[in-house]
Amino acid sequence: MITFNTTTGAPVTSGTSGSSAATAMTNSTSAALGQQDFLTLMLAQLKNQDPLQPMENGEFLAQLAQFSTVGGIEKVNDTLASLGEGMRDFRIATAANLLGHEVLVPGNIARAGADGTINGVVDLPDAASSVTVSYSDATTGALLHTESYAAQSAGLMGFSWSDLPQAMVENRSPVRVTVSATTDKGTAPVGPSVFAKVLSARNGADGSDLTLQVEDYGALNALEVEAFR
Secondary structure, eight states: OEEEOTTTOOEEEOOSTTOHHHHHHHHTSOSSOOHHHHHHHHHHHHHHSOTTSOOOHHHHHHHHHHHHHHHHHHHHHHHHHHHHHHHHHHHHHHHHHHTTOEEEEEOSEEOOOTTSOEEEEEEESSOBSEEEEEEEETTTOOEEEEEEEOOBOSEEEEEEEOOOOHHHHHHTOOEEEEEEEEETTEEEEOOEEEEEEEEEEEOOTTSOOOEEEETTTEEEEGGGOOEEO
16 A cells, blocks of 8 residues: 655555565655656556455545645645745835835834925824924924914824925934824824835845834834835
């Protein structure tokens, strides 16, 4: 009878009358055998079996089913390996495309983008009668600009500031962004998310998630990025 090595999936003959030819063939082949090897072994076993004790139909079908299962597992493994390679290539392409772009990350330090503006988003937990966004020099603490927004529904609200001092735009100086919202519960700060520049990107050595090196925020898993532009 032919069985399979559960580790390699290779067919191995075992012992009833008439199996000596198949056993000899197994010993002369490598451990990793394919479909052609299996069929060769099966034919040898059938030709050399004891006519008085032939292989039962059920036993023959069981061996075929076992081989089909192993072959199917090998195909699945090959497919998964191919998918893994495809995902790796996709991550590399994604990393290359993100270089120099800006990604939206939770935080309050921002710098002027390529268009000379600071952009961000705030997620309001409740409807607000007014929202105030303030911008200050992150180095000196000096207030640079304040902008007020009328009533806002709960959820995402975008904000931007375009008339930064020219020197801050040219030097890409850091700006601190603070947001406060007034609701029926009073006025309270709300943490913003801002767009920050991607300096570099790399894949994990084991093919794990893409890691971005983001200005002012260091290493971030790409899954933490909310949006990019």
